[in-house]
Amino acid sequence: MAQGSVAAGGAVVARRTKTKPARTPGGKGSGRVRKWILGIALLTVFGVVGAASLAFVPVATVMALWCEITDRAPLAECTMTPGGDVCTGGATLANVPEPWAEIFTSAGDEFSIDPAYLAAIYLTENGNTWKDLDTDWPSSGCCFGPMQFNLGAGTWDAYKYSAGGGPPDYMDPGDAVFTAANxxxxxxxxxxxxxxxxxxxxxxxWDPGTFVYSAASYNAGPAGNWNNDETRRYVENVHALISSNFTQGGTGDYGQYATYPPPSGMGIGEGGDGDQGEGGGWAGCGGISGGGLDGVVRIAEQEYAKGIVEQPLGSNCGPTITDTYIASGCEQWCADFVSWVYLEAGIPFQPEAGTQMYFWRHQWQIPAVIGMKAWFESGGQGQEFIPVGSAGPTKPPRPGDVMIYSGHVSIVVEVDEASRTLVTIGGNENDSVQRSPGTFSVGPSGPVLGYGRMNP
Known part of the structure; x- marks a missing residue:
């Protein structure tokens, strides 16, 4: 729920209600004389009170004046890049049902925030359940509507925002999501x-400057009592949803609180055997879908960019390594990393007749290199193993293939057929996720036995 006071001195923050959900930042409006007057008023605020007293002026007073003068939302938005390709969290909305996907995407475009962040907050506030837009939304003594705004703390009054014109309504899904984005x-x-x-x-x-920090504030209040099971459960679920592309909930130990289930409702998670239903199909950054081999490459690059390393070095452990890639414990984790990336891309490895022994922990994970090679060789789901001989591979590798050594695996992310060179990203390389050059026959870990290929 959106908690906490939002203005200096306890004042209610002024706000601007949009009459339409889309607008060119900095667009011109009418009422030039009124804007000149308001501009003088804004300068007066700074000139009269002085720096020493500025803290006693409600922040929203300045925000509202600026908003009226420039015909835009408050100042922070003016410096942002318009949305559409904003997906800093790494997830897509491929597993988000319509019309929710459209609402989150529109709000993301309007406020230049990753729409997956908004989707994760909605799900966490609603027990990871996708609900129809006309749901009779739950209310309590403090919190109301699909985004559970705390009316008493002033957050709704401070930031309420109309997604489509008319008075903002905290029970309206569009208005609630746009207000959360605001x-x-x-x-x-x-x-x-x-x-x-x-x-x-x-x-x-929960480092400042990250979304998990903001999610903790949304739940417990700005700089509130975050050291509690409820807030830890809340934040870990938000993180799990985005990290799993909205296929998993948080699974930690939260004392009296139950863990969150995988997302379900409106055709999601209702296909039997954990199959996901049809999602919103939002393309995400660069037009890459949530799944497929392009998704494998994108997710691998994303993990490399995070700079993930073992903690301590040489331990085969670490927060993301243990909790996400391995998903339990510490071990040599190169095959776990590859398995997880394919899961995230929506084309997980799955056991078939005669291969169940390779999936001894999770139904998407092959922890051993020898088992991964054998699974690709089995070919029961259209996958194939491309051997490498003295003349090289029998087929040229392509991005999204798994490079397989005698004791290591990694993911091919770039291929140059003319020079027969490539680039791979692999886990458990020098105690980290590494990006390395190689050739078709010899990679950073030595001679290549072959390539595992998914054919989705």
Whole structure:
């Protein structure tokens, strides 16, 4: 729920209600004389009170004046890149049902915030259940509507925002999501002021400047009592949803609180055997879908960019390594990393007749290199193993293939057939996720036995 006071001195923050959900930042409006007067008023605010007294002026007073003068949302938005390709959290909305996917995407475009962040907050507030838009939304003594705004703390009054014109309504899904986007992106020093560049962050470390920090504020209040099972459960679920592309909930130990289930409802998670239903199909950054071999490459690059390393070095452990790639414990984790990337891309490895022994922990994970090679060789789901002989591979590798050595695996992310060179990303390489050059026959870990290929 959206908690906490939002203005200096306890004043209610002024707000601007949009009459339409889309607008060119900095667009011109009418009422030039009124804007000149308001501009003088804004300068007066700074000139009269002086720096020493500025803290006693409600932040939203300045925000509202600026908004009226420039015919835009408050100042923070003016410096952002318009949305559409904002997906800093690494997830897509491929597993989000319509019309929710459209609502989150529209709000993301309007406020330059990753729409997956908004989707994760909605799900966490609603027990990871996708509900029809006309649901009779739950209300309590403090919190109301699909995004559970705390009316008493002033967050709704401060940031309420109409998605389609008319008076904002906290029970309206569009207005609630747009208001949450407005709150997250215009609250410097309160909820962290999320921007188009804000990373997801580590579920175990709620660092300022990450979305998990802002999610903790949304649940417990800005700089509130975050050291409690409820908030830890909340933040870890948000992180798990985005990290799993909305296929898994948080699975930690939260004392009296139950773990979150995988997302379900509106055709999601209702296909039997854990199959996901049809999602919103939002393309995400660069037009890459949530799944397929392009998704494999994108997710591998994303993990490399995070700079993930073992903690301590040489331990085969670490917050993301243990909790996400291995998903339980510590071990040599190169095959776990590859398995997880394919899961995230929506084309997980799955056991078939005669291969169940390779999946001894999770039904998507092949922890051993020898088992991964054997599974590709089995070919029961259209996968294939491409051997490498003295003349090289029998087929040229392609991005999204698994490079298989005698004791290591990694993911091919770039291929140059003319020079017969490539680039791979692999886990458990020098105690980290590494990006390395190689040839078709020899990679950074030595001679290549072959390539595992998925044919989705």
């Amino acid at each position: 709150l997250f992106t215009h609250t410097d020093g309160v909820y962290g002021s999320v921007t188009a560049e804000t990373p997801l962050g580590d579920a175990a470390r």
